[in-house]
Amino acid sequence: MMEAKVPTTPTKRTMLGWCAVLVTLVLLVSGCGTNFGTTDDGKQKYRWKMTVTTGSTSTWYLAAERFAKSLEEETNGRITLKVFGNERLSAGEATAGVEQLMDGAKDFSYNSPIIYSAVDPRFGAVTAPFIFDTVEEGQEALAGPGGDVYADYLSEHGVHLLGFGESGMRQLTNSHHPIHTPDDLHGLKFRIPGFGLYTDLYRALGSNPTTMPFGEVFTALQQGAIDGQENPIDVIHSANLQEVQPYLTLWNYSYDPLVFGVNEKLFESLDAEDQELVSRLAEDTNEFQIKENRDREKELIAELEDSGMEVNRLTDSEKKEFREELKPLYAEYREVWGKDMSEAFIPEGL
Template sequence: MGKKALSIILVALTLFLGSCSERSVAGNEKPHYEWKMTVTVGSGSTWYEAAKKFADDVEAETDGRITIAIFTNEQLSAGSPEAGVEQLMDGTKDFSYNSSIIYAGIDPRFGILSAPFLINSYEDAERMLNGESGALINAMLRERGVEPLGFAESGFRQVTNDTQPIKKPEDLKHLKIRVPSMGVFTTHFRNQEADPITMAFSEVYTALQQGTIDGQENPVDVTYSSGLSEVQGYMTMWNYVYDALILGMNKELYDSLDREDQQLISRLAEEANAYQIEIARNKEERQLEELKEKGMDIYYPTDEEIQQFRDAAQPVYEHFEDIWGKENMQTFLTEAAAQD
């Protein structure tokens, strides 16, 4: 083919592509998107149910213009939640449901949400996450490249063991307790003279069965769905850490959307979070009944006993004050002590 003929083809192609672009603009056609979202856990979780509702609602309300593919068990990050959050921050993926504990593994300032005995009821959690405390977390998320689309919940973390109910701090002495690999947890249990052990959760059942560890702490759903009642006789419902879920979107992507799409995404995310919270709380009530039927002793500490645990947790706050920020910590403490 001669150079002249090739030049004519290239010019024609350029004009054609240009005309296509102009027709899209002239027709006010909004852009189509195919987004990716991950959840840390599997398809049987309330996290997945809420993510699916969110994706289905977005697709329905945009007549298929926007679709969201959901990947369970952190498939996009080889099973690593921390790597998954980093992908969200750098835009490798678009959305995720992740525990605030995972964010704290990347930026320890988020650890303030896991301060022991800070949030003690669902009412506390709602007041704080919808108030100044939540606004501080949202600001930190935006600093890290994540647009916050609200909070859902994994629930309160409870402690289990196969020795006795945990009624006072002394009952934790010398117990080998598996905890997340995060300073707040290891510091807290060491202060109670327990022996905190960090390991992959996939290893916990076998470690409990073989006596390598004595206990673990997790929300009820995790204990139930993992069959830990088979190797743990006691659960203490002390609500010592509230496990918040963050529905996050890559901030650069969010900022690139027009106002109408931003409002749509924010509204449907809020609805998905409310749905997740509702089904998670209802599910926990049923799971606790089934755990009792399986022979697990479920102990609810008295107010006086909880106060002993709260008093014993104070060194954690002193230890992390500089990391969390004194003013931020005071905001959280003041709001936690407020009454509705």
């Protein structure tokens, strides 16, 4: 399957790649998860780093800051954690950021499974289109065998799973007209996450998908280089996309949890007490983030409407039309996702 190419010049692609490499090298040299001696009672001190893809007003960032504050308070400053928004440790490149976590160049991250899918496409099963009607259904699937499968696969890549937050259902914005049917997407150029499922999905719906770092999306929309994009409401709002996108389609087409990951070697190097502390505070962080995200979503949609955005809510029959259009895609991707992921997340009959 061919993925859409990033619409940047060779020079810009080269610069982005070298920036990510240089930042990673600096982090490796400086030593993430570095210990800073011991306390008087012999406990190891740590200075950790965590990244999120979004900016400081997002629930991702707020939850990460809560985690950092709790770590410092509960250890009387023995453990500190610095949070970096907008994937600053990988020059804005989310996939490079996940690879840093896997390699041990940073310590913790909140990332969408979509980003992990760029490394291993099996992770994309949970975000497949129109398999969940509500966020509660998605959360329930992850609380069962699907979460165990995820943990096993993450461990294969050097990441220990600390549970799941939630970005919510992914929605669609564009600059041309309301979207109600697959025909409404024909010919529009959408920025999508850079992995095969979404490329094939949007092509199947007749649009022209393209990929680019999220940090470039606002300018590309503003300049008309692309017609639209898709993301959860929290991301759309925190990026101020209402300033450059007049149409919002609420179609709940893809459930997007957040993987709270820690580098596995770092986690395994901790003593039992610190492992329990990290796991407990991570669970609290995820619960906080999910509640904040769900509580804020209606408010954020109202704010987007008040700003002049036209909000269109798809009916169940309209969603069914999209699902029917995409049926061949499910059959094709079951082999990509593998038996365990498919059985955990993809309903029978799709």
